[in-house]
Amino acid sequence: xxxxxxxxxxxxxxxxxxxxxxxxxxxxxxxxxxxxxxxxxxxxxxxxxxxxxxxxxxxxxxxxxxxxxxxxxxxxxxxxxxxxxxxxxxxxxxxxxxxxxxxxxxxxxxxxxxxxxxxxxxxxxxxxxxxxxxxxxxxxxxxxxxxxxxxxxxxxxxxxxxxxxxxxxxxxxxxxxxxxxxxxxxxxxxxxxxxxxxxxxxxxxxxxxxxxxxxxx
Numbered sequence: 060x061x062x063x064x065x066x067x068x069x070x071x072x073x074x075x076x077x078x079x080x081x082x083x084x085x086x087x088x089x090x091x092x093x094x095x096x097x098x099x100x101x102x103x104x105x106x107x108x109x110x111x112x113x114x115x116x117x118x119x120x121x122x123x124x125x126x127x128x129x130x131x132x133x134x135x136x137x138x139x140x141x142x143x144x145x146x147x148x149x150x151x152x153x154x155x156x157x158x159x160x161x162x163x164x165x166x167x168x169x170x171x172x173x174x175x176x177x178x179x180x181x182x183x184x185x186x187x188x189x190x191x192x193x194x195x196x197x198x199x200x201x202x203x204x205x206x207x208x209x210x211x212x213x214x215x216x217x218x219x220x221x222x223x224x225x226x227x228x229x230x231x232x233x234x235x236x237x238x239x240x241x242x243x244x245x246x247x248x249x250x251x252x253x254x255x256x257x258x259x260x261x262x263x264x265x266x267x268x269x270x271x272x273x274x275x276x
Contacts, residue, residue: 115182115184115189115267115268115271116182117179117180117181117182119267120180120182120189120191120262120265121178121179121180123261123262123265124175124178124180124191124258124261124262125175125176125178126175127175127261129172129173129174129175129199130172130173130175130254130257130258131170131171131172131199131200132171132172132173132196132249132250132253132254132257133170133171133172133196133246133249133250133253134168134169134170135168135169135170135171135241135244135246136166136167136168137166137167137168137169137237137241138164138165138166138167139164139165139167139233139237140162140163140164140165141162141163141165141229141233141236142160142161142162142163143160143161143162143163143225143229144158144159144160145158145159145160145219145225146158146159146219147218147219154218156216156218157216157218157219158214158216158219159214159215159216159219159220159221159225160212160213160214160215161210161211161212161213161214161221161225162210162211162212162213163208163209163210163211163226163229163233164208164209164211165203165207165208165209165230165233166203166204166207167201167202167203167204167207167234167237168201168202169198169200169201169237169238169241169246170198170199170200170201171196171197171198171199171241171246171247171249171250172196172197172199172250172254173193173194173195173196173197173250173251173254174194174197177193177194178191178192178193178194178258179191179192180192186272187270187271187272188271188272188273188274189262189268189271189272189273189274190273190274190275190276191258191262191273191274191275191276192276193251193254193255193258193275193276195247195251196247196250196251196254197247198238198241198242198246198247201234201237201238203230203233203234255275255276258275259273259275262275
């Protein structure tokens, strides 16, 4: 029997690129993503304008917003260090001289936003009011570049070799731990706020929204 023990380390400063530079690059990447989403949104507006002027309806607005698909609004960059250790366990008895371990330093980026398929739109013609309800933000992607991985203090033995599965399992567990840390640091709350701002800006571009009040929840 075997038992894995994982200990997440403290964050350390990036060795290859300053954090300020990473944040700038992340901001530019998000701007490009938002620009692409905006282009798709405006294309739908332009295409619709060639036909008869559309009437504001929940179906129309919902279709325009869903064309954006996933709206990534926040990127969380980090550098972390973690330790893996395992020892052969024989019915509760730790077998001596069978410990294997390693320490890994790595960079990662977590992107969060909303899935636009989950939105709902309500139009009150009498009050000339549009209410858009967004789903809660969620983590859309989490990447750890392979070239950022650095292995330190690697140790194993004849009876308990380090394997590819050890690295894969360790990375998976570390991802979960970092996602939880990012959420505790307000990642999803920030993504919710930015998503509301982005949707408000997108809908404000529609000419048929003139004269309507807009609330995004």
